[in-house]
Amino acid sequence: MKDVFKISELLIKRKLKALTDSEKLELKGFKEKYSFLKEVKIDQLVDKIDRLPEVDNKKAWKSIKAKFHERNDKPVITIVKRPWFKYVAAAIVVSLMATTFFLKNKSISNEPIKISPEIVKSNIENINPGTDKATLTLGNGEVVVLEKGVSVKTQNAKSNGKEIVYDANKQDVSKVVYNYLTIPRGGQFTIQLSDGTKVWLNSESQLKFPVAFVEGKTRQVELVYGEAYFEVSPSTEHKGAHFEVYNMKQKVEVVGTEFNIKAYKDEANIYTTLVKGKVNVEIESKKQKLVPNEQLNLDIKNNTSKIKTVDVYNEISWKDGVFAFKGKSLKEIMKVISRWYDVDVIFENKNLESVEFKGSLDKKQSLKEILSIMKSTTINNYEMKDKTLIIR
Template structure:
């Protein structure tokens, strides 16, 4: 299966597929071998969301296939009519309603007692949202959150992102700002050179409010996780872009990559999506190619390179948790940051259990735990902002 087909399947399931996507997907599925690949892919990558382990999973998958094949002629039939633009929205609503019904059937594989238990749980745990704290060069701090517009001498924020002004003049002194994302938060920043950065929960970025034209552009990921889409050096008189964090330096010319360097983890992961980056550490240098990931072990200072699925590694930026053979302990660490909770394993043997699948970051914590309860954990309890896994 090609990466293109995988992306279209994800887009269909997440309700963002276009008519062109449906053309490609429905024609691809016509081949029996591809239909088998489709079923295997959904069972492997969406087992968590859909509870595919249910005995009736084959029935649900067959139904999903039929709906995909039916959606294509619906699009084309309406497209040939002059009223297409007025009914297209209605067609999409119908298709998405079908998708919702399929999801409902899959979730209904859980027992009614489980559903009642989840609905009865009362807590103040909510999914993360766009929020951050901006620290200016004089040390003053400004809260950035939805509905709160902020203007500084160098930037403007609508509460969901902050954008810095481009500056072609050479500043007298380089001034730095910090953007700190708390647990339960995320934020987008556009630096003065046009570089775009998406910051995950519990992260902090240090950066100049303006870069010196022609000189190397330097920022520091103090901790946490960030996805960088770097403005090419060709637009900045050949100036390279460098990201410092803990024990490594990442140097790029113009590219897209992800760095994960949390304070409570002993490894730093750098994943390259596009372009080329050079990783420098005290133990040596490495060059990354697209779809490669470096892992710097902070304990013994070793640097290893491996091939990875970049879509899985950067899914958080698209509003998804994508887990592939991750331990329950690792998964709970990710969820704890996003939902700003503490997780306690009453049954320590569960920490090492492997989990696979995708979850929507906007789902409630009860929904996610209920899905896990159907396949992995025995039980759970929520007390205030603490989750106890049994």
């Protein structure tokens, strides 16, 4: 059994590229001794360590956190922020497990544990994270597909597969022509409007915008639905022309600033979060001012709103490739997950919907990795059927 723990530790350290020369030789010796090592997959091994019934995970994690406190005065993060952290934690667990300190029952059989490849349920291995993709609908109704790695040119803009840029010098402002940029589930895209304003669009979103803005007149766009982060070109560079974003029941008026609007069709609230500058949010002719770090929450059904101070990073980290879920319920989180991985989510255990998850996750991680992290802290079990995730 000691061999198993040592092998696990060495395999994980190899994943982290932290093996010493003597450890490399030791691992080579184990490979010659145990033929099954050729079939071991490190990700599955780490998952197995977390699920071993003999291990008191709570006690193990408590000790690990204490050790981190001893080395660093900063608070210990309860959920990993980088994929490699789980390997570090697993290495610590197996090295300590070798002393049986974290075993729930010390009278365990001395028979060797056979490590074998894990049978993967359903098709979760095939569920990949989202990527850069969108469709652009031109004024004449023509639809242009935009996707990662593919360059596209239209009469007024060009795209590198990640962003589409409109050239102000090539625009005819004699009449206003609108284009639509639509982001599907499992997608994201960025657009630079003709005035220099930059907009990041999240999964399942649509932006209506003019190919060119009329000089000196208010610049208007519409977030038809979804989520968008705006970095607005200041009015001082456009003869004082303000910038306005319409969506559903509200209008956001800005001078030159950065803010986020979340307005999904399947949600009952619209969230407007100010990062820099100042904005006025107008609802039924009533204007409310926001200052940086404030968020206006509009209840669509009751047409009521309230303003509160928020942690801006948690609201806008999605555009930088991070899911930040501080204080979010599992139901809210799974809506985000479903859009990015293009899956449907069903809660078989309704009690889990209100459970809070605290932590940050990398958007580049596979769905399996995301769920493995959440399973060890929040959810009890899950199953994937076709493209439907069932939470138990």
